[in-house]
Every structure is written in structure tokens, then in C-alpha cells.
Amino acid sequence: MAAVLGISAYHGDAAAALVVDGRLAGAVAEERFTRVKHWAGFPSEAVRSCLDMAGLDPWAVEHFAVARDPRAHLAKKAFYALLHGPSIGLLRDRARNRRRVSDAATALADALGLPVDHVRPRIQWVEHHPAHMASAFFVSPWEEAAVCALDGFGDFVSTSWAVGSGRRLKVMGRVHFPHSLGMFYLALTQYLGFPRYGDEYKVMGLAAYGTPDFAEALRPVIRLDDLNDNGGSFELDLRYFRHHTGGVDMTWDGGEPVIGRVWTEELERLLGPARRPEEPIEPRHEAIAASAQRSSKRPRSTSSAAFTAARGRAGWPSPGAARSTAS
């Protein structure tokens, strides 16, 4: 019997999933136990619940898979730090989060009543984006597929696309920090007066009521790269964002995640005054929501074009497609 316990920890929507002999035996988010939406921290109750659902002894778990790899893209991170000299705050926040992730062995051992020396060598660090794509592709009905993940950030990456084939996943392209479609959508969500973690769905809903009158105004905020051998890519105009400056408070310590304001006053110069949470929703806000929705689709279509290139290289006659869109 092969049992793999996967966890997402110290991030919004902390959760666990258990796969036994290639079949999903249990999966649950920690928020179901804490009753706090998007609960971050370590999913202690979730890991115990997964084992209970399967009737499995913790000693029988062969691998503990963590959906983060603190060692991923170290050269990219170092190069970025050298080039841009990020603030002490940003470096401190990243070091703290890296330390927390590294403490996963201790937290897992505590949650399952196992010796930490038993858990530590069984931990598999899985880079965040391949973990997203694996969760989409390996449970899909296709033997081969183009796979894509778009989120805020994970292990310094915000967007990636890959070719899935059998038991393999080959990453074909990535968009790295600080450029992120998730960060673009978060900025517009906060600007429209929805400050809580996970509020993006409200902007998606609001978009249906408006017309995308601000899509042209937003066009320079996301710059699309021409499709080339590296696939479709994009960059943010960073004048509109603060997330890369280290001046944004973020809390992933247990409880509801908190992310400080990620947009700058430049956005108000572009779109007009931001909406405060207590202010009424006006047609202008609906139009901006519709425009954000339309703008966020531009890089996605570029990624789709990259899939076509990937499919061409793989020589597939009629491939399927699996997509993971997550935070």
C-alpha cells in the first residue's frame, strides 16, 4: 500500500488530501474545522481528518507532500534581489515564511503524534505551481493534456503552463514575481472597496452588471509579450502596484489571511477615486469590475496560444486540456 498525504500550509485555504494506492481517500480544508473562511496556518485538523476518513494509521503514510519548495528558483530570487534591492521588510517577510514552511515537519509530527525524525525524511517539497498543475492533470481523464496554473504567487511564480503526459508533467513556461495576474485582480478588488482575502469573487459577480468601459484605460497595466519560443507571457506596469516593495502587510499565521493594500495612487489617477467599503456601488464601479474581468483574460488567451505551441511540439493529434486556477 502506498499512502501520500499532501498539505497546503501557511497560506490561504490551508488544507490536506490523502491518496492511497493512487486513489483519493480524503480531502478537506482546515476552515471546515476552524469555521474561519480561508483559514491560513497549519492544517492540523485536516490531516487528522484525512487519516480518519481512510481509517489509516499515521505510521502507514509513506510520503508527506508539501505544496511549497523553499529552494525553488533561488537563482531568480537572488538575481531579483540584486537588481532591485528589495526592502528589509520584504526580505524579512520572506525569510519568516520560509522558516515557517521548513517547520512543517515539526507541525506534522505534532498533529499526527509521530516522532519528527520519522516525518522529516518522508517530506517531499513540491514546487507550488507544479503542485497546482499536478492536482488538475493527474486526476483528469486525459493521458495527455496542456495544463496551466494562474494565481497570486507561489515559490516566486504566478503563471505557468506545462505538457502533461502519462505520469509526467513538463513545465514549458513561467511568469515570475513580481508580475502576476492574481495580483492585478487583487489590486482591482481592493480598489473597488472589497478588502478581505478572497473577495475577488465579488468583483467577478459585479462584472456581470457593467460594461467594460475602462478596458482601454487598463490596457497599459498589463503588457503582453509577443508569443515566442518561451510561450505567451506578460508583465505588470509596476507603477500601479506595491506588492513588490515590501510595504504590504501579509499575515498567514493562523486565522483569516490579511493582505494590505497592493495598489498605488497611480491607479486612482488612471480610473478615478477608489471606492471605500462603506460607499454605495455605482455604475462606474460595475464598469471597472467588467473592465478588470476583460483585462484579466488577455494573458490567459496568450497562455492558450502557448499551449498550442506546446501541443505542436508534442505532436498531439487532438489533445484535451486541464486548467488549475487557484489562489
Ligand SMILES: [Fe+2]
Ligand atoms: Fe497558488
